[in-house]
Amino acid sequence: MINLYLAAAEEGAAEPHNPIIPVWQEIVVGSVAFAVLCFVLIKFVFPQMEKTFRARVDAIEGGIKRAEAAQAEANELLEQYRAQLAEARTEAARIRDEARADAEGIRQDVLAKAREESDRIIAAGNEQLAAQRESIVRELRSEVGTLAVDLASKIVGEALADEARTRGTVERFISDLDSAGRR
Amino acid sequence: MIGQSTVLAAAFPPSVEDFYLPSILPWGEHDNYWFTKITLLVWLAVAVIIVFFLMSYRKPQLVPTKKQWLAESIYGFVRNNIAVDMIGPAGVRFAPYLTTLFCFILLNNFWGIVPFVQISPMSHIAFPAVLAVISYVMFIYVGARHHGFGKYFMHALKPPAPWFILPLLVPIEFFSTFLVRPFSLAVRLFANMFAGHMLLLVFTLGGFAMLSANALYAPFAVLSWGLTIALTLLEFLVICLQAYVFTVLTASYVQGALADEH
Numbered sequence: 001m002i003n004l005y006l007a008a009a010e011e012g013a014a015e016p017h018n019p020i021i022p023v024w025q026e027i028v029v030g031s032v033a034f035a036v037l038c039f040v041l042i043k044f045v046f047p048q049m050e051k052t053f054r055a056r057v058d059a060i061e062g063g064i065k066r067a068e069a070a071q072a073e074a075n076e077l078l079e080q081y082r083a084q085l086a087e088a089r090t091e092a093a094r095i096r097d098e099a100r101a102d103a104e105g106i107r108q109d110v111l112a113k114a115r116e117e118s119d120r121i122i123a124a125g126n127e128q129l130a131a132q133r134e135s136i137v138r139e140l141r142s143e144v145g146t147l148a149v150d151l152a153s154k155i156v157g158e159a160l161a162d163e164a165r166t167r168g169t170v171e172r173f174i175s176d177l178d179s180a181g182r183r
Numbered sequence: 184m185i186g187q188s189t190v191l192a193a194a195f196p197p198s199v200e201d202f203y204l205p206s207i208l209p210w211g212e213h214d215n216y217w218f219t220k221i222t223l224l225v226w227l228a229v230a231v232i233i234v235f236f237l238m239s240y241r242k243p244q245l246v247p248t249k250k251q252w253l254a255e256s257i258y259g260f261v262r263n264n265i266a267v268d269m270i271g272p273a274g275v276r277f278a279p280y281l282t283t284l285f286c287f288i289l290l291n292n293f294w295g296i297v298p299f300v301q302i303s304p305m306s307h308i309a310f311p312a313v314l315a316v317i318s319y320v321m322f323i324y325v326g327a328r329h330h331g332f333g334k335y336f337m338h339a340l341k342p343p344a345p346w347f348i349l350p351l352l353v354p355i356e357f358f359s360t361f362l363v364r365p366f367s368l369a370v371r372l373f374a375n376m377f378a379g380h381m382l383l384l385v386f387t388l389g390g391f392a393m394l395s396a397n398a399l400y401a402p403f404a405v406l407s408w409g410l411t412i413a414l415t416l417l418e419f420l421v422i423c424l425q426a427y428v429f430t431v432l433t434a435s436y437v438q439g440a441l442a443d444e445h
Contacts, residue, residue: 017200017203022308023216025217026221026307026309026310027309027312029216029222030225033228034229034317037233040233041232041279042279042280045240049240052245
């Protein structure tokens with residue numbers, strides 16, 4: 001360094017410069033120039049950049065949020081559909097069971113009714129038969145009485161007239177009986 | 184070739200005076216610094232950054248265009264990889280300043296390897312010094328606002344150590360935090376850019392010097408110029424690294440001022 005100074009001095013410069021001592025004019029120029037630069041960039045450029053960064057972050061995060069919301073909605077819908085499907089399935093099974101139960105019920109009903117009807121018909125027939133039998137028996141009873149009286153009076157009336165006649169009377173009675181029975 | 188080399192190699196070895204170029208307006212005047220190549224480059228860098236950002240961010244869209252994407256990645260890089268990484272979530276507040284700082288240093292450094300320009304304004308300590316002072320004032324201000332003035336200094340100066348070591352530690356803390364920091368920031372950047380320019384000068388002018396001394400040295404001259412190209416690539420690395428380091432250190436100082444515990 002000293003040699004350099006000497007060299008400079010030997011060349012006959014008016015006054016050797018010391019590179020460590022700042023030149024005050026340059027300090028002024030440097031300060032002003034840097035101040036201008038700072039003013040313009042810090043005032044007009046970098047706030048804009050921060051704003052753009054924020055807008056970008058917002059846009060991206062907003063997009064993610066929207067996608068998440070859509071996803072959640074889709075999941076909810078899916079869940080809902082699943083629930084509805086399961087509900088419909090149980091409903092169908094229930095209806096089927098019910099129908100089966102109904103059919104069984106109806107079958108039982110019909111059977112019972114048929115059985116009842118047949119019982120009723122049989123009972124009615126029996127009753128009718130009994131009634132007819134009774135009326136026949138009653139008729140027979142009354143008829144047998146009168147017939148017996150008739151026979152007895154005839155026997156007593158024609159008494160001992162003759163054997164042949166008696167015999168004829170009996171035969172006549174019998175044939176009367178026959179005709180009466182036929183009638 | 185000889186004529187050109189005598190013009191270019193007029194002052195071999197290169198000296199500090201090579202950094203103090205004559206003024207542009209008024210033309211050719213020495214020791215007039217208002218409008219020189221250096222200040223012109225600073226203004227140019229400022230204009231380029233402003234135009235680039237305003238153009239690419241005139242109509243911001245959610246889905247960025249290519250230009251907008253580039254502008255956003257520069258800001259996003261400083262915001263996420265420097266501000267938020269170093270300071271934490273509160274670092275977003277400082278991201279605009281740190282990005283401005285990063286771009287300003289990067290572009291001004293970059294002049295150092297742009298063909299036909301090839302000198303960085305940052306090789307004049309005035310510019311790094313301004314930036315370092317801003318960083319210095321900023322981290323003290325931030326700390327004082329966060330903790331309260333007295334409490335911040337207590338906090339910054341008094342490490343959690345047994346009381347009998349404190350007489351030793353407090354001056355060290357004071358020295359490292361409040362005296363050295365602005366100088367180390369400024370000098371680190373300045374010295375890197377200064378040395379880079381000096382290296383390029385040495386190898387370029389050295390080639391011409393060897394050629395003019397003896398025509399037989401021509402292969403060495405070519406080697407020297409080849410090394411200039413290699414060093415330019417190395418300079419590119421240094422340029423990016425120094426811009427990054429300056430920004431990271433500023434962020435780290437702010438983080439230290441905001442930290443609640445050591």
